Amino acid sequence: MKLFPYAHATHPQWRMAAALVLAQLRAQMALPAYAATPSLGLLYITDHYATQAQAILDHLSAELPEITDWSGTVGVGIAANNVEYFDEPALAVMLCDLSPDQYRVFSGVAPLPASGSEPSGFVAHTALLHADPGAHDLGELVAEVADRTQSGYVFGGLVGSRSASVQFAASSAGHLRGQGAVGGVFSGGISGVAFGPEVELISRVTQGAQPIDRERTITAVEGNLVLELDGEPALDVLLRELGVSLAQPQQAMERLRRTLVGLTLPQHLLADAPAQRHARGQFGPEVMVRHIIGLDPARHGVAVAEHPPLGARLAFCERHMQAARADLIRVCSEIREELEPETLGMGSSMVAADPEPVAARHIVGALYVSCSGRGGLHFGAPSAELQIVRRALGDVPLVGFFAGGEIAHQQLYGYTGVLTVFTAPAV
Known part of the structure; x- marks a missing residue:
C-alpha cells in the first residue's frame, strides 16, 4: 500500500480552491511513492463552502472519475498536515489507497448492514463516522453503528457548521431502492465509511x-x-x-x-x-x-x-493548554511506538536463539478530528495543534476537521482530539 495522495487549499471562490487541490493531487499521484489509482476520497470543507457542497462534490467527482466513493463533512475549521484553516473558506481531500472490497460508504439511504450480512461477504471491522449533532438519540445511533462492526470501535466527529450541516456520502454501490436520486450530499443522521479487517489502523483519543x-x-x-x-x-x-x-x-x-x-x-x-x-x-x-x-x-x-x-x-x-499539548504529544508517541519494530521474547528470561521479528509498519495516511473549541489559538498560535502532530508523526498525509463533538470508543466526547492513522508494512 502506497501513500495516500492529499491536498488542501483556501480561496474565497471554491472553484479556485478546488483547482489548487486537484493540481496537488495529480502531481502526487504521478510520484512513485504515492498511490496512482485510489478509489476512496475523504472530503472536508469549512462552513464557508457549506452551501456549495453539492457543486464541490460534483466537480471533484467529474475531475477524478477514478474515485468511485466519497465521504466527509463540514467543520468550522479543517485540518491538514502542519496547518489548520479556521474560520476561512477552505477544503481538504485525501485519496485512500484501499481495496474496494475492504470498505463501504454508508448513509441514511444506504445504511451499514450488520457485520458479515452483506451478500458480498464484506465484514465491517471499524468505521469512520460523520454525524449531525441535532440527530435524535445520537448516542444510540453511534452505538448502533458500532454494534454492526466486528471490533465495536468507531471514530470520527459531529458536523461543525454555522450554516448548512452537510455530510458527503457517495458510494459506487448505490443506495436503497425507492430513495430516489441522491447526489451524495446529506443533512441529518449519520454517515461514514466502514473498513474491513485488512485495513490496519491505530486510533487514539487525546484530552484537552x-x-x-x-x-x-x-x-x-x-x-x-x-x-x-x-x-x-x-x-x-x-x-x-x-x-x-x-x-x-x-x-x-x-x-x-x-x-x-x-x-x-x-x-x-x-x-x-x-x-x-x-x-x-x-x-x-x-x-x-x-x-x-x-x-x-x-x-x-x-x-x-x-x-x-x-x-x-x-x-x-x-x-488547560499545557495539559492538552502534553497529552497530544503522548498519544502521538504511543502511535509511533506501535509502529516501531520489536523482537518477540526480548523481555523474557528465555529468549529464543532466533526470535521472530515483528514487522515494522509505516503511516500511509492519517485523519485528525479535533474539537472546534481546541482550534485557533488554544494551543498558543495558529496551526500549533497540527504542528505538534507533524513533529511527532513526521511528514505524512493528513486531513481532518474541527468538529462539534468527537466520536471514539462508541462515546461522544468534547474538547478532545481523535487521531487515527492508516498503516501498511514497511518496505
Whole structure:
C-alpha cells in the first residue's frame, strides 16, 4: 500500500480552491511513492463552502472519475498536515489507497448492514463516522453503528457548521431502492465509511481538559442534576474546590464559566485509571468532558450536559493548554511506538536463539478530528495543534476537521482530539 495522495487549499471562490487541490493531487499521484489509482476520497470543507457542497462534490467527482466513493463533512475549521484553516473558506481531500472490497460508504439511504450480512461477504471491522449533532438519540445511533462492526470501535466527529450541516456520502454501490436520486450530499443522521479487517489502523483519543481535584462517585442524581458526590452535596463540593462563594456572585460566575465536568460511566471504569490519571494529571480516554449548565442552590445540585447514572465518577476540570499539548504529544508517541519494530521474547528470561521479528509498519495516511473549541489559538498560535502532530508523526498525509463533538470508543466526547492513522508494512 502506497501513500495516500492529499491536498488542501483556501480561496474565497471554491472553484479556485478546488483547482489548487486537484493540481496537488495529480502531481502526487504521478510520484512513485504515492498511490496512482485510489478509489476512496475523504472530503472536508469549512462552513464557508457549506452551501456549495453539492457543486464541490460534483466537480471533484467529474475531475477524478477514478474515485468511485466519497465521504466527509463540514467543520468550522479543517485540518491538514502542519496547518489548520479556521474560520476561512477552505477544503481538504485525501485519496485512500484501499481495496474496494475492504470498505463501504454508508448513509441514511444506504445504511451499514450488520457485520458479515452483506451478500458480498464484506465484514465491517471499524468505521469512520460523520454525524449531525441535532440527530435524535445520537448516542444510540453511534452505538448502533458500532454494534454492526466486528471490533465495536468507531471514530470520527459531529458536523461543525454555522450554516448548512452537510455530510458527503457517495458510494459506487448505490443506495436503497425507492430513495430516489441522491447526489451524495446529506443533512441529518449519520454517515461514514466502514473498513474491513485488512485495513490496519491505530486510533487514539487525546484530552484537552485537566482535573482540578480528585474524582468522586455520584451518589444522588435526578436526570442531569447531580445532587451528591461521595454523599456530600454536589454544589458544596464544587464551590469548595473552586474556592468561590455564591455570596460573591460575580467572582463565582467568572470561575464557574471556565469549569467543566469529566464523567466516567460505570461500564467504563478501569481499576487502575485513577492512579494513572493522578500520576500524569490528565484524563484518560474513558472520561467524557461535559459543560456545567446550571446550579440549584435550593437543592445544592449541579446540572450538567449529560444524564449520568448513579455510580458514575465525576471530576471537576478546566481546559488547560499545557495539559492538552502534553497529552497530544503522548498519544502521538504511543502511535509511533506501535509502529516501531520489536523482537518477540526480548523481555523474557528465555529468549529464543532466533526470535521472530515483528514487522515494522509505516503511516500511509492519517485523519485528525479535533474539537472546534481546541482550534485557533488554544494551543498558543495558529496551526500549533497540527504542528505538534507533524513533529511527532513526521511528514505524512493528513486531513481532518474541527468538529462539534468527537466520536471514539462508541462515546461522544468534547474538547478532545481523535487521531487515527492508516498503516501498511514497511518496505
